Amino acid sequence: MSSVDCGNGPAAGSKGYNYPHLSLPMIMKILVPIKRVVDFNVKVRVKADGSGVDTANVKMSMNPFDEIAIEEAVRLKEKGTATEVVAVTCGVAACQETLRTALALGADRAILVETDADLQPLAVAKLLQAIAQQEKPDLVILGKQAIDDDANQTGQMLAALLDWPQATFASKVDIGSGVATVKREVDGGLETIEMKLPAIVTTDLRLNEPRYATLPNIMKAKKKPLATTAPAALGVDVAPRLTTLEVVEPPKRKGGGKVADVKELVAKLRTEAKVIP
Ligand code: AMP
Secondary structure: OOOOOOOOOOOOOOOOOOOOOOOOOOOOEEEEEOOEEEOOOOOOOEOOOOOOEOOOOOOEEEOHHHHHHHHHHHHHHHOOOOOEEEEEEEEOOOHHHHHHHHHHOOOOEEEEEEOOOOOOHHHHHHHHHHHHHHHOOOEEEEEOOOOOOOOOOHHHHHHHHHOOOEEEEEEEEEEOOOEEEEEEEEOOEEEEEEEEOOEEEEEOHHHOOOOOOOHHHHHHHOOOOEEEEOHHHHOOOOOOOOOOOOOOOOOOOOOOOOOOOHHHHHHHHHHOOOOOO
């Protein structure tokens, strides 16, 4: 939170993230990291050499959990809780398209950390740390996982690097004065936690239903600011720390069979599948 005088007393110390005098729920800036991934409708193909997934000539889209993150940030802005939503992505130049989608969905401006390097979650988290240190957001909302690597690591690593509290798998976010109250999806139910801002939230499916970008908003998005930087300019070494040994397709599904009656089914479960004694 920067020096904001909301009529409740003296302004908070500049970006000291001190909110003691604020009684109004106020968030000034939300950073939303988004990832360009193979569209969820595409059947992915593994490269012939087993080194990864083939992304050549494949439809790419915004990671679905990141659409939820953008939606949540935009809703907070529409409620008057946030004043600015900044979308950021790290990746190749074509990621600009994904940022334009974020702008069409309501983000105010975008940042591309451009690199052709193969980025692993730790590298992304370090880049986002550098961006967060420049932008000084009050809240960072990420997806809980990218549907391509299924890593579920970036938000947690970013929280550790920044030493900020985190609420992962959020299904509800409420902002109070200097705090966020978050309902988290946990095994067998919901956990409610409260954390001080600035903080990290990662989105789960039930947080909201993202809107579609309308044509007028797609047109407006073309004029919104999109800045480009690079890992070297942020002082971040993005060299991979993990080596992928092999990527293989999941085993082909074997054809099913029909049984005549329950007796035959039970017999097969006992003698063939061996799942009942
Ligand atoms: P992961 O840890 O890879 O499953 O990704 C979790 C979340 O981190 C995603 O939903 C995004 O919000 C963010 N993220 C991952 N990779 C990138 C990237 N290259 N650029 C920006 N944000 C990213």
